[in-house]
Amino acid sequence: MSITSRARRGLATTVAAVLTTGGFVALAATPAHAAPVTTVGSNPVVDATFTWGLSDEQGGGAFFGGCNFLSAGAAGNTGSSRLWTEADGFYKNVDGNVTIQKPDSTGAPVAPTWSTKCQTAAGTPVVAASTSSKTGNQVRITAGKGAVSVADNTANIQWTGSFTSVFYGGLTYWSATNPKLVVRPDGTGTVTATASGYGTDMQDTTKWTTIAPRTITLATLKNVDVTSSGLVVGGSSSPAITPDYLGVTVQTGTGTAQATSGASWGSFPQSYIDFQQLTGQSSYWYSSGGARDAAKPAAPLTVGLSIAGPAPTVTVSESAIAQGDTATITVSGRNFDPAIATGSRPPLAGKPSGTYIAFGKYADVWKPSESAAASARSNLGSATKWAVLAADTATIGGPNAGAVELGADGSFTTELTIDKAALDTTATATTLKNYGIYTYPGGGATQPAYETYTPLTFGSTQPPVVEPPVVTPPVAQPIAPSKVSVKRGSTTKPTTKRTGRTSITVSAANGAAVTGKAVVTFKKKGKKSKTKTVTVRNGKAAVTIPKLAKGTWAVSVKFAGTASFQRTATLKRGSFTVTK
Incomplete structure (x- = not known):
C-alpha cells in the first residue's frame, strides 16, 4: 500500500468519526510524508x-x-x-x-x-x-x-x-x-x-x-x-x-x-x-x-x-510507517566499495560478492562479523535483494531472484515492499525484536563496513495534514489529551573529555505511541545546567549527554506536550556521577 493511499484511509476514518456525532463536515486534506533517513556505516x-x-x-x-x-x-x-x-x-x-x-x-x-x-x-x-x-x-x-x-x-x-x-x-x-x-x-x-x-x-x-x-x-x-x-x-x-x-x-x-x-x-x-x-x-x-x-x-x-573513506551510507525513503503494516520504500546505498567484500561460497566465491539489502526483524546482536548466528537475522524473502556487480546479476538469478546492480562506485538503488504482518509469521523468536532495513555482505564475505541497520517503526507517528473543517451542530467533542509518564533508561556516563548516552521513554495512559519534544536537563550544584532538547518518536528518544565536570549530576525531564498528549512538569529522573 502506498503512503498516499494510507493517508487517505486515515482521512476517511477521521470523517467517519465526526459523522457518528451527527454533524456534517466539509474538509480537505493532504497526506503527510516522512522525510528520508540516512544511516552512516563504518569506515573500512x-x-x-x-x-x-x-x-x-x-x-x-x-x-x-x-x-x-x-x-x-x-x-x-x-x-x-x-x-x-x-x-x-x-x-x-x-x-x-x-x-x-x-x-x-x-x-x-x-x-x-x-x-x-x-x-x-x-x-x-x-x-x-x-x-x-x-x-x-x-x-x-x-x-x-x-x-x-x-x-x-x-x-x-x-x-x-x-x-x-x-x-x-x-x-x-x-x-x-x-x-x-x-x-x-x-x-x-x-x-x-x-x-x-x-x-x-x-x-x-x-x-x-x-x-x-x-x-x-x-x-x-x-x-x-x-x-x-x-x-x-x-x-x-x-x-x-x-x-x-x-x-x-x-x-x-x-x-x-x-x-x-x-x-x-x-x-x-x-x-x-x-x-x-x-x-x-x-x-x-x-x-x-x-x-x-x-x-x-x-x-x-x-x-x-x-x-578508508567515505563510509557506506544507506538512505531509506520512509522509516516511520505511519499507518498499517505495509509500504513500498526506496533504499539507496553509497560507498559500498565492491573490492572490499570477497565471497567465500558459490556462486561468487573468490569474487566481489556485494551486499544483501533486506527488510528484517533482528536480534540485538546480529552482525555476521561479530559471529552472530544466522538465527539472529530473520528476513522477509520478498523484501530481500542482493546488490552485485552488473556482470554477476545473471549469475545469481537476475532481477526475478532479487538481483540489484551494484555500481563500480559502490552505489545501488532498489525498492522494497514492506509487510510487517508477513514477516511476523516467520520471525517468532523472542530474541527477534528490531524491525529495520539491514545490509550486510553477500556470499559469505566478511566485511563489517557493509553492516548497517536503519530502524523502521510502525503505527501512527504523524497524522494527515487536515485543513480546518467547517462543522454544523452538533459539534463533535474534542478528545482530551492523554496523560503521559516518563522514564529514563540505562546510562553510559560521560567524562570530562567524552560525551555519554542515555534514553527516555514516554508512555501515554491511553496506550498511544507518543510523539513530541522533551527537554532533558543535567544539573550540578555550583555548575551551569546543561540541557538537551530531543524528539520523541514512538515513545522513545535517545539523548546524548554532553561532556561534564566531575561530580554528581541530577537528571530531569520535561515533556512539552502536544494536542494528543499532556505536557508534564519538570520530573526528577535520578542522577549519575562523573568520575574522570
Whole structure:
C-alpha cells in the first residue's frame, strides 16, 4: 500500500468519526510524508597493526629452559614435553603477517634470533630471580581488516596469522590464531583468538596431548576511544591500552588457588585460564602467591589504524510507517566499495560478492562479523535483494531472484515492499525484536563496513495534514489529551573529555505511541545546567549527554506536550556521577 493511499484511509476514518456525532463536515486534506533517513556505516580499515607482549612473564627468565618467549606462526608438535632446539625449526621471528620484536639497547625494535631471544635489551640473559628482568618481546601482526566508526566509538577488526607462547624453553607451549578485536560504543572491548596447542603437567612431563582448537578471550578492555589512527586510552592521546588484570577474580578449578592480596593480584580472562588448565601453564596467567606474581599482569597493547573513506551510507525513503503494516520504500546505498567484500561460497566465491539489502526483524546482536548466528537475522524473502556487480546479476538469478546492480562506485538503488504482518509469521523468536532495513555482505564475505541497520517503526507517528473543517451542530467533542509518564533508561556516563548516552521513554495512559519534544536537563550544584532538547518518536528518544565536570549530576525531564498528549512538569529522573 502506498503512503498516499494510507493517508487517505486515515482521512476517511477521521470523517467517519465526526459523522457518528451527527454533524456534517466539509474538509480537505493532504497526506503527510516522512522525510528520508540516512544511516552512516563504518569506515573500512585498510590496514591495522596489533602489537602486544602479553605479560612480562611471557618474556621473563624461567627456572628451567632459559626463558619464556614468543614465536611467530603456530609451532609444530615436539611429540613430548621437552626443550626446543634450534634444529627443530619451530622458532621463527617472522611468519606471514606476524613478526616478533624486542627492544635493543637504544629502545628500537629488532627481530630476536634463536640466540638472542632470551636476552634483555642490554644483551644480558634474563634471570628468573628478578621479575624486572625481561626481554620485552612482543608479537606484531599487520594487515588487519575490518571497520571502525569514530563517531560511534566502535571497531571490528580481524587479523590473519598465528603466534606461539612458549614457557620453560619449550616444555609447554600453545598458539593463538587469527586474533579479532571488537570495541563497543561504551569503550569496552575484547580480543579473541582461536587457541590450540599441547597439554602437559609440571608434575608429570610424560603427559602430552593435543588440545582441540577453541575460541578464547585473550584480553578484555575498558575506557577505549577509537580514533582515525588507532585506539587510545579514553580522554587521552596514549595508544598503550592495558587489558584488565588487576583485581580480576577467576575460577581455577583443580589448579593452584588464586591469591587475592598484594599489589599485583589478578588474572587474565576466565576462558583464557580454562584453556591454560589444559596446557599446564594456568598459574602463570593469574596471581598464585608465587615469587613471580609481579610479572604476571597483562602488558599494554597497541592498535594502529589506516582507514578508508567515505563510509557506506544507506538512505531509506520512509522509516516511520505511519499507518498499517505495509509500504513500498526506496533504499539507496553509497560507498559500498565492491573490492572490499570477497565471497567465500558459490556462486561468487573468490569474487566481489556485494551486499544483501533486506527488510528484517533482528536480534540485538546480529552482525555476521561479530559471529552472530544466522538465527539472529530473520528476513522477509520478498523484501530481500542482493546488490552485485552488473556482470554477476545473471549469475545469481537476475532481477526475478532479487538481483540489484551494484555500481563500480559502490552505489545501488532498489525498492522494497514492506509487510510487517508477513514477516511476523516467520520471525517468532523472542530474541527477534528490531524491525529495520539491514545490509550486510553477500556470499559469505566478511566485511563489517557493509553492516548497517536503519530502524523502521510502525503505527501512527504523524497524522494527515487536515485543513480546518467547517462543522454544523452538533459539534463533535474534542478528545482530551492523554496523560503521559516518563522514564529514563540505562546510562553510559560521560567524562570530562567524552560525551555519554542515555534514553527516555514516554508512555501515554491511553496506550498511544507518543510523539513530541522533551527537554532533558543535567544539573550540578555550583555548575551551569546543561540541557538537551530531543524528539520523541514512538515513545522513545535517545539523548546524548554532553561532556561534564566531575561530580554528581541530577537528571530531569520535561515533556512539552502536544494536542494528543499532556505536557508534564519538570520530573526528577535520578542522577549519575562523573568520575574522570
